Amino acid sequence: MFLNLLFFIITISIVVVFHELGHYLAARYYNVRVERFSLGFGKVLFRKTDKHGTEWAVSALPLGGYVKPLAEPPAGATAREAAQAISQKTAWQRFVIFGAGPFFSFLLAIIIYSGMKISGTTEPMPSLAQPEPNTAAYVAGIQGGDSLLAVDGVKVQGWAEARLALLEPLASGATTTLELQTENGVTRNAAIQFPKVTGTLEGVDLMGQAGLALMAPKPRVANVLEGGAGKQAGLRDGDLVLRAGNHEEITIIGLIELIQNSPEETLPLLISRDNTELSLNITPRAEVNENNQTVGKIGVAFSGQYPTLTVRYGIFESVYLATVQTFDTAWFSLKMLGKMVTGQLSWKNISGPIAIADYAGQSAQVGLDKFIEFIALITVSIGVLNLLPIPGLDGGQMVFCLIEMVRKKALSEQVQEKSLMVGYSLLLFLMIFAFVNDIARVL
Incomplete structure:
Protein backbone atom coordinates (compact mmCIF):
# COMPACT_ATOMS: atom_id res chain seq x y z
CA MET A 1 0.00 0.00 0.00
CA PHE A 2 2.79 2.40 0.93
CA LEU A 3 4.68 1.66 -2.29
CA ASN A 4 1.51 2.18 -4.35
CA LEU A 5 1.06 5.59 -2.70
CA LEU A 6 4.71 6.47 -3.27
CA PHE A 7 4.65 5.61 -6.97
CA PHE A 8 1.29 7.37 -7.33
CA ILE A 9 2.80 10.57 -5.91
CA ILE A 10 5.83 10.23 -8.21
CA THR A 11 3.56 9.70 -11.24
CA ILE A 12 1.19 12.57 -10.47
CA SER A 13 4.07 14.91 -9.58
CA ILE A 14 5.85 14.34 -12.89
CA VAL A 15 2.68 14.52 -14.98
CA VAL A 16 1.24 17.59 -13.22
CA VAL A 17 4.49 19.56 -13.12
CA PHE A 18 5.01 19.07 -16.86
CA HIS A 19 1.39 19.98 -17.66
CA GLU A 20 1.42 23.11 -15.53
CA LEU A 21 4.86 24.04 -16.85
CA GLY A 22 3.22 24.44 -20.25
CA HIS A 23 0.73 26.94 -18.81
CA TYR A 24 3.50 28.75 -16.93
CA LEU A 25 5.85 29.13 -19.89
CA ALA A 26 3.06 30.30 -22.21
CA ALA A 27 1.90 32.83 -19.61
CA ARG A 28 5.43 34.12 -19.13
CA TYR A 29 5.87 34.34 -22.93
CA TYR A 30 2.86 36.65 -23.15
CA ASN A 31 3.98 38.65 -20.09
CA VAL A 32 1.25 37.36 -17.78
CA ARG A 33 2.22 37.48 -14.14
CA VAL A 34 1.97 34.04 -12.51
CA GLU A 35 1.09 34.43 -8.84
CA ARG A 36 1.49 30.78 -7.84
CA PHE A 37 2.74 27.48 -9.29
CA SER A 38 1.49 24.76 -6.93
CA LEU A 39 2.10 21.04 -6.87
CA GLY A 40 -0.88 19.68 -4.95
CA PHE A 41 -3.89 21.37 -3.39
CA GLY A 42 -4.84 22.57 0.08
CA LYS A 43 -2.50 23.69 2.82
CA VAL A 44 0.87 24.93 1.56
CA LEU A 45 3.73 22.90 3.02
CA PHE A 46 6.59 24.67 1.25
CA ARG A 47 6.82 27.95 -0.67
CA LYS A 48 9.47 30.07 -2.33
CA THR A 49 8.95 33.30 -4.28
CA ASP A 50 11.19 34.06 -7.27
CA LYS A 51 12.27 37.41 -8.71
CA HIS A 52 9.21 37.54 -11.00
CA GLY A 53 6.86 37.38 -8.02
CA THR A 54 5.79 33.78 -8.62
CA GLU A 55 5.26 31.68 -5.51
CA TRP A 56 6.44 28.10 -6.08
CA ALA A 57 4.55 25.87 -3.65
CA VAL A 58 4.11 22.26 -2.58
CA SER A 59 0.70 21.65 -1.02
CA ALA A 60 -0.65 18.90 1.22
CA LEU A 61 -3.05 17.06 -1.11
CA PRO A 62 -1.04 15.40 -3.94
CA LEU A 63 -3.94 14.96 -6.38
CA GLY A 64 -2.89 17.51 -9.00
CA GLY A 65 -1.66 21.05 -9.13
CA TYR A 66 -2.30 24.41 -10.72
CA VAL A 67 -0.85 27.62 -12.11
CA LYS A 68 -2.58 30.77 -10.87
CA PRO A 69 -2.13 33.74 -13.23
CA LEU A 70 -3.01 37.29 -12.27
CA ALA A 71 -6.70 37.41 -13.20
CA GLU A 72 -7.49 41.15 -13.07
CA PRO A 73 -5.36 44.27 -12.64
CA PRO A 74 -5.04 45.14 -8.92
CA ALA A 75 -6.39 48.44 -7.63
CA GLY A 76 -4.03 51.30 -8.32
CA ALA A 77 -1.93 49.28 -10.75
CA THR A 78 0.22 51.06 -13.29
CA ALA A 79 -0.37 50.48 -17.00
CA ARG A 80 2.59 48.08 -17.05
CA GLU A 81 1.27 46.11 -14.06
CA ALA A 82 -2.28 46.07 -15.43
CA ALA A 83 -1.03 44.60 -18.72
CA GLN A 84 0.25 41.55 -16.79
CA ALA A 85 -3.31 40.36 -16.01
CA ILE A 86 -4.57 37.49 -18.16
CA SER A 87 -7.90 39.29 -18.64
CA GLN A 88 -6.03 41.99 -20.59
CA LYS A 89 -4.64 39.55 -23.14
CA THR A 90 -6.22 38.82 -26.51
CA ALA A 91 -8.45 35.79 -27.02
CA TRP A 92 -5.71 34.14 -29.09
CA GLN A 93 -3.08 34.67 -26.39
CA ARG A 94 -5.39 33.19 -23.73
CA PHE A 95 -6.20 30.31 -26.09
CA VAL A 96 -2.48 29.52 -26.36
CA ILE A 97 -1.96 29.78 -22.59
CA PHE A 98 -4.81 27.36 -21.86
CA GLY A 99 -3.78 24.99 -24.65
CA ALA A 100 -0.12 24.89 -23.60
CA GLY A 101 -0.89 22.57 -20.66
CA PRO A 102 -2.38 19.72 -22.73
CA PHE A 103 0.31 20.30 -25.37
CA PHE A 104 3.02 19.77 -22.76
CA SER A 105 1.23 16.65 -21.49
CA PHE A 106 1.45 15.16 -24.98
CA LEU A 107 5.03 16.42 -25.31
CA LEU A 108 6.04 14.51 -22.18
CA ALA A 109 4.59 11.31 -23.66
CA ILE A 110 6.48 11.88 -26.91
CA ILE A 111 9.72 12.40 -24.96
CA ILE A 112 9.18 9.20 -22.95
CA TYR A 113 8.21 7.06 -25.94
CA SER A 114 11.10 8.49 -27.99
CA GLY A 115 13.61 7.68 -25.27
CA MET A 116 12.32 4.12 -24.98
CA LYS A 117 12.52 3.56 -28.74
CA ILE A 118 16.03 5.05 -28.97
CA SER A 119 17.38 3.02 -26.01
CA GLY A 120 15.65 -0.12 -27.26
CA THR A 121 13.46 -2.69 -25.54
CA ALA A 216 4.58 -20.88 -25.31
CA PRO A 217 8.25 -21.93 -25.22
CA LYS A 218 9.11 -25.60 -25.00
CA PRO A 219 10.07 -26.86 -21.52
CA ARG A 220 13.79 -26.91 -20.76
CA VAL A 221 15.29 -28.82 -17.84
CA ALA A 222 16.64 -26.27 -15.37
CA ASN A 223 17.64 -28.54 -12.49
CA VAL A 224 17.67 -32.33 -11.95
CA LEU A 225 17.53 -33.44 -8.32
CA GLU A 226 19.70 -36.34 -7.18
CA GLY A 227 17.75 -39.53 -6.54
CA GLY A 228 14.68 -38.42 -8.48
CA ALA A 229 12.90 -40.21 -11.29
CA GLY A 230 14.26 -37.64 -13.76
CA LYS A 231 17.85 -38.40 -12.79
CA GLN A 232 17.19 -42.13 -12.99
CA ALA A 233 15.73 -41.74 -16.51
CA GLY A 234 18.82 -39.86 -17.69
CA LEU A 235 17.58 -36.26 -17.88
CA ARG A 236 20.28 -33.57 -17.67
CA ASP A 237 20.29 -29.84 -17.06
CA GLY A 238 19.67 -28.00 -20.35
CA ASP A 239 17.67 -30.79 -22.06
CA LEU A 240 14.85 -29.40 -24.22
CA VAL A 241 11.61 -31.43 -24.15
CA LEU A 242 10.19 -31.68 -27.67
CA ARG A 243 7.43 -34.21 -27.08
CA ALA A 244 5.90 -36.00 -24.10
CA GLY A 245 3.64 -39.02 -24.34
CA ASN A 246 1.35 -38.54 -27.32
CA HIS A 247 1.54 -34.73 -27.10
CA GLU A 248 3.26 -33.41 -30.22
CA GLU A 249 3.37 -29.86 -28.81
CA ILE A 250 3.98 -29.56 -25.08
CA THR A 251 4.25 -26.48 -22.83
CA ILE A 252 5.72 -26.25 -19.34
CA ILE A 253 2.28 -26.21 -17.71
CA GLY A 254 1.09 -29.04 -19.95
CA LEU A 255 4.16 -31.15 -19.14
CA ILE A 256 3.85 -30.60 -15.39
CA GLU A 257 0.14 -31.54 -15.51
CA LEU A 258 0.95 -34.63 -17.57
CA ILE A 259 3.60 -35.74 -15.05
CA GLN A 260 1.31 -35.11 -12.07
CA ASN A 261 -1.51 -37.07 -13.70
CA SER A 262 0.72 -40.07 -14.50
CA PRO A 263 1.97 -41.52 -11.19
CA GLU A 264 3.78 -44.83 -11.74
CA GLU A 265 3.04 -44.68 -15.49
CA THR A 266 5.84 -44.74 -18.04
CA LEU A 267 6.01 -41.59 -20.18
CA PRO A 268 8.09 -41.52 -23.37
CA LEU A 269 9.95 -38.24 -23.86
CA LEU A 270 11.65 -36.87 -26.95
CA ILE A 271 14.36 -34.40 -25.98
CA SER A 272 16.99 -32.32 -27.71
CA ARG A 273 20.52 -32.35 -26.23
CA ASP A 274 23.44 -30.69 -27.98
CA ASN A 275 21.41 -30.53 -31.24
CA THR A 276 20.77 -34.29 -31.07
CA GLU A 277 17.32 -35.80 -30.51
CA LEU A 278 17.10 -38.53 -27.86
CA SER A 279 14.25 -40.74 -26.65
CA LEU A 280 13.87 -41.42 -22.91
CA ASN A 281 11.32 -43.19 -20.79
CA ILE A 282 10.46 -41.71 -17.40
CA THR A 283 8.19 -43.07 -14.67
CA PRO A 284 6.86 -40.42 -12.25
CA ARG A 285 6.88 -41.58 -8.64
CA ALA A 286 3.59 -41.52 -6.76
CA GLU A 287 3.51 -39.01 -3.89
CA VAL A 288 0.71 -37.57 -1.77
CA ASN A 289 0.46 -33.78 -1.98
CA GLU A 290 -0.84 -31.24 0.56
CA ASN A 291 -4.42 -31.87 -0.66
CA ASN A 292 -4.08 -35.59 0.11
CA GLN A 293 -4.07 -36.39 -3.62
CA THR A 294 -1.71 -38.89 -5.25
CA VAL A 295 0.34 -37.16 -7.97
CA GLY A 296 3.39 -37.97 -10.05
CA LYS A 297 6.78 -36.40 -9.26
CA ILE A 298 10.09 -36.69 -11.13
CA GLY A 299 12.36 -34.34 -9.17
CA VAL A 300 13.00 -31.97 -12.08
CA ALA A 301 12.57 -28.18 -12.33
CA PHE A 302 11.62 -26.86 -15.77
CA SER A 303 12.06 -23.41 -17.27
CA GLY A 304 10.97 -21.79 -20.49
CA GLN A 305 12.21 -18.67 -22.22
CA TYR A 306 10.39 -16.96 -25.03
CA PRO A 307 12.60 -16.15 -28.02
CA THR A 308 13.24 -12.40 -27.90
CA LEU A 309 14.56 -9.59 -30.02
CA THR A 310 15.70 -6.05 -29.31
CA VAL A 311 13.48 -3.38 -30.86
CA ARG A 312 15.42 -0.15 -31.39
CA TYR A 313 15.07 2.82 -33.75
CA GLY A 314 17.13 5.85 -34.78
CA ILE A 315 16.51 9.30 -33.30
CA PHE A 316 14.30 10.75 -36.04
CA GLU A 317 12.31 7.57 -36.59
CA SER A 318 11.86 7.24 -32.82
CA VAL A 319 10.45 10.77 -32.51
CA TYR A 320 8.09 10.15 -35.43
CA LEU A 321 6.88 6.79 -34.08
CA ALA A 322 6.55 8.24 -30.56
CA THR A 323 4.43 11.11 -31.89
CA VAL A 324 2.19 8.68 -33.77
CA GLN A 325 1.88 6.46 -30.69
CA THR A 326 1.00 9.44 -28.48
CA PHE A 327 -1.79 10.70 -30.70
CA ASP A 328 -3.03 7.18 -31.47
CA THR A 329 -3.34 6.65 -27.71
CA ALA A 330 -5.14 9.98 -27.30
CA TRP A 331 -7.54 9.18 -30.15
CA PHE A 332 -8.18 5.72 -28.69
CA SER A 333 -9.02 7.33 -25.32
CA LEU A 334 -11.50 9.67 -27.01
CA LYS A 335 -13.12 6.77 -28.87
CA MET A 336 -13.50 4.78 -25.67
CA LEU A 337 -15.03 7.83 -23.97
CA GLY A 338 -17.44 8.15 -26.88
CA LYS A 339 -18.43 4.50 -26.47
CA MET A 340 -19.17 5.14 -22.80
CA VAL A 341 -21.30 8.19 -23.68
CA THR A 342 -23.29 6.15 -26.22
CA GLY A 343 -23.68 3.22 -23.83
CA GLN A 344 -21.51 0.74 -25.76
CA LEU A 345 -19.08 0.53 -22.86
CA SER A 346 -19.76 0.69 -19.14
CA TRP A 347 -18.95 3.81 -17.13
CA LYS A 348 -17.25 1.41 -14.72
CA ASN A 349 -14.20 1.74 -16.99
CA ILE A 350 -13.54 5.20 -15.50
CA SER A 351 -10.70 5.01 -12.98
CA GLY A 352 -9.83 7.38 -10.17
CA PRO A 353 -6.75 8.02 -8.00
CA ILE A 354 -7.05 4.73 -6.07
CA ALA A 355 -6.90 2.68 -9.27
CA ILE A 356 -4.10 4.85 -10.66
CA ALA A 357 -2.11 4.29 -7.46
CA ASP A 358 -2.68 0.54 -7.76
CA TYR A 359 -1.59 0.47 -11.42
CA ALA A 360 1.41 2.67 -10.63
CA GLY A 361 2.58 0.23 -7.97
CA GLN A 362 1.99 -2.80 -10.21
CA SER A 363 3.90 -1.29 -13.14
CA ALA A 364 6.81 -0.30 -10.87
CA GLN A 365 7.04 -3.88 -9.57
CA VAL A 366 7.33 -5.20 -13.13
CA GLY A 367 10.24 -2.88 -13.90
CA LEU A 368 11.41 0.70 -14.32
CA ASP A 369 10.66 0.71 -18.04
CA LYS A 370 7.04 -0.34 -17.45
CA PHE A 371 6.62 2.32 -14.76
CA ILE A 372 7.95 5.00 -17.11
CA GLU A 373 5.63 3.72 -19.83
CA PHE A 374 2.75 3.98 -17.33
CA ILE A 375 3.66 7.63 -16.69
CA ALA A 376 3.44 8.23 -20.45
CA LEU A 377 -0.04 6.68 -20.52
CA ILE A 378 -1.22 8.86 -17.62
CA THR A 379 0.15 12.07 -19.14
CA VAL A 380 -1.70 11.32 -22.40
CA SER A 381 -4.88 10.76 -20.36
CA ILE A 382 -4.38 14.07 -18.56
CA GLY A 383 -3.89 15.83 -21.90
CA VAL A 384 -7.07 14.31 -23.35
CA LEU A 385 -9.11 15.03 -20.22
CA ASN A 386 -8.08 18.69 -20.12
CA LEU A 387 -8.93 19.18 -23.80
CA LEU A 388 -12.56 18.14 -23.27
CA PRO A 389 -14.81 21.17 -23.93
CA ILE A 390 -16.07 21.28 -20.35
CA PRO A 391 -16.10 24.70 -18.63
CA GLY A 392 -13.54 24.61 -15.84
CA LEU A 393 -11.08 22.55 -17.89
CA ASP A 394 -8.52 23.92 -20.34
CA GLY A 395 -10.70 22.76 -23.23
CA GLY A 396 -13.69 24.70 -21.94
CA GLN A 397 -11.62 27.88 -21.57
CA MET A 398 -10.30 27.39 -25.09
CA VAL A 399 -13.88 27.16 -26.37
CA PHE A 400 -14.67 30.48 -24.66
CA CYS A 401 -11.67 31.99 -26.44
CA LEU A 402 -12.74 30.59 -29.83
CA ILE A 403 -16.26 31.99 -29.38
CA GLU A 404 -14.76 35.37 -28.53
CA MET A 405 -12.56 35.29 -31.65
CA VAL A 406 -15.59 34.50 -33.83
CA ARG A 407 -17.98 37.00 -32.18
CA LYS A 408 -15.30 39.67 -31.79
CA LYS A 409 -16.40 40.01 -28.18
CA ALA A 410 -16.43 37.81 -25.10
CA LEU A 411 -19.47 36.01 -23.72
CA SER A 412 -21.17 37.85 -20.90
CA GLU A 413 -19.86 37.27 -17.39
CA GLN A 414 -23.25 35.80 -16.43
CA VAL A 415 -23.09 33.18 -19.21
CA GLN A 416 -19.50 32.29 -18.34
CA GLU A 417 -20.29 31.98 -14.63
CA LYS A 418 -23.29 29.71 -15.23
CA SER A 419 -21.26 27.61 -17.68
CA LEU A 420 -18.50 27.23 -15.09
CA MET A 421 -21.04 26.16 -12.45
CA VAL A 422 -22.32 23.45 -14.80
CA GLY A 423 -18.77 22.41 -15.69
CA TYR A 424 -17.61 22.18 -12.08
CA SER A 425 -20.74 20.20 -11.16
CA LEU A 426 -20.02 17.72 -13.95
CA LEU A 427 -16.38 17.40 -12.90
CA LEU A 428 -17.44 16.83 -9.28
CA PHE A 429 -19.84 14.11 -10.42
CA LEU A 430 -17.12 12.42 -12.48
CA MET A 431 -14.69 12.59 -9.56
CA ILE A 432 -17.21 10.99 -7.19
CA PHE A 433 -18.09 8.37 -9.80
CA ALA A 434 -14.39 7.52 -10.27
CA PHE A 435 -13.94 7.14 -6.50
CA VAL A 436 -16.98 4.86 -6.31
CA ASN A 437 -15.57 2.72 -9.14
CA ASP A 438 -12.21 2.53 -7.36
CA ILE A 439 -13.80 1.45 -4.09
CA ALA A 440 -15.89 -1.16 -5.91
CA ARG A 441 -12.69 -2.57 -7.50
CA VAL A 442 -10.99 -2.77 -4.10
CA LEU A 443 -14.00 -4.50 -2.52
Missing part, protein backbone atom coordinates in the same frame (compact mmCIF):
# COMPACT_ATOMS: atom_id res chain seq x y z
CA THR A 122 13.74 -6.48 -25.39
CA GLU A 123 10.46 -8.10 -26.40
CA PRO A 124 9.20 -11.60 -27.15
CA MET A 125 9.06 -12.37 -30.85
CA PRO A 126 5.43 -12.23 -32.10
CA SER A 127 5.05 -15.98 -32.78
CA LEU A 128 1.42 -17.03 -32.31
CA ALA A 129 0.12 -20.07 -30.47
CA GLN A 130 -2.52 -22.35 -31.97
CA PRO A 131 -5.84 -20.49 -31.48
CA GLU A 132 -8.60 -22.04 -29.43
CA PRO A 133 -11.53 -23.33 -31.55
CA ASN A 134 -14.28 -20.83 -32.43
CA THR A 135 -12.15 -17.76 -31.61
CA ALA A 136 -11.71 -14.96 -34.14
CA ALA A 137 -8.13 -16.07 -34.85
CA TYR A 138 -9.22 -19.68 -35.38
CA VAL A 139 -11.95 -18.61 -37.82
CA ALA A 140 -9.40 -16.45 -39.69
CA GLY A 141 -7.23 -19.53 -40.27
CA ILE A 142 -4.29 -18.52 -38.07
CA GLN A 143 -2.05 -21.47 -37.24
CA GLY A 144 0.27 -22.12 -34.34
CA GLY A 145 3.78 -20.99 -35.23
CA ASP A 146 2.64 -18.12 -37.49
CA SER A 147 4.73 -14.99 -36.93
CA LEU A 148 2.93 -11.64 -36.99
CA LEU A 149 4.69 -9.23 -39.38
CA ALA A 150 2.21 -6.37 -39.80
CA VAL A 151 -1.23 -5.12 -38.71
CA ASP A 152 -3.21 -3.33 -41.43
CA GLY A 153 0.01 -2.68 -43.30
CA VAL A 154 1.89 -1.29 -40.27
CA LYS A 155 5.02 -3.35 -39.60
CA VAL A 156 5.50 -4.74 -36.09
CA GLN A 157 8.64 -6.26 -34.63
CA GLY A 158 8.10 -7.41 -31.05
CA TRP A 159 5.05 -8.63 -29.15
CA ALA A 160 4.55 -5.25 -27.40
CA GLU A 161 4.35 -3.48 -30.76
CA ALA A 162 1.89 -6.11 -31.99
CA ARG A 163 -0.36 -5.67 -28.93
CA LEU A 164 -0.28 -1.88 -29.33
CA ALA A 165 -1.20 -2.08 -33.02
CA LEU A 166 -4.08 -4.48 -32.23
CA LEU A 167 -5.48 -2.50 -29.29
CA GLU A 168 -7.85 -0.25 -31.22
CA PRO A 169 -9.26 -2.88 -33.63
CA LEU A 170 -9.72 -5.26 -30.70
CA ALA A 171 -11.64 -2.67 -28.67
CA SER A 172 -13.60 -1.46 -31.72
CA GLY A 173 -14.61 -4.89 -33.00
CA ALA A 174 -13.10 -4.10 -36.38
CA THR A 175 -12.00 -6.28 -39.27
CA THR A 176 -8.19 -6.25 -39.44
CA THR A 177 -5.70 -7.61 -41.94
CA LEU A 178 -2.74 -9.43 -40.43
CA GLU A 179 0.41 -10.16 -42.40
CA LEU A 180 1.76 -13.51 -41.25
CA GLN A 181 4.77 -15.70 -41.93
CA THR A 182 4.44 -19.45 -41.49
CA GLU A 183 7.11 -21.62 -39.87
CA ASN A 184 8.12 -22.60 -43.42
CA GLY A 185 8.79 -18.95 -44.32
CA VAL A 186 5.68 -18.44 -46.48
CA THR A 187 4.12 -14.98 -46.17
CA ARG A 188 0.33 -14.61 -46.32
CA ASN A 189 -2.47 -12.28 -45.22
CA ALA A 190 -5.39 -13.16 -42.94
CA ALA A 191 -8.49 -11.02 -42.37
CA ILE A 192 -9.67 -11.32 -38.77
CA GLN A 193 -13.05 -10.03 -37.54
CA PHE A 194 -12.82 -9.13 -33.86
CA PRO A 195 -16.00 -9.45 -31.77
CA LYS A 196 -17.80 -6.34 -30.52
CA VAL A 197 -16.77 -5.24 -27.04
CA THR A 198 -19.41 -4.17 -24.50
CA GLY A 199 -19.61 -3.62 -20.76
CA THR A 200 -16.48 -3.13 -18.70
CA LEU A 201 -12.92 -3.80 -19.87
CA GLU A 202 -11.66 -4.29 -16.31
CA GLY A 203 -9.64 -7.51 -16.21
CA VAL A 204 -10.68 -8.50 -19.74
CA ASP A 205 -8.03 -10.13 -21.95
CA LEU A 206 -9.15 -8.99 -25.40
CA MET A 207 -6.20 -10.69 -27.10
CA GLY A 208 -6.92 -14.00 -25.39
CA GLN A 209 -10.63 -13.81 -26.18
CA ALA A 210 -9.75 -13.29 -29.84
CA GLY A 211 -7.47 -16.34 -29.79
CA LEU A 212 -4.25 -14.36 -30.14
CA ALA A 213 -1.51 -15.44 -27.76
CA LEU A 214 2.21 -15.98 -27.78
CA MET A 215 3.40 -19.46 -28.61
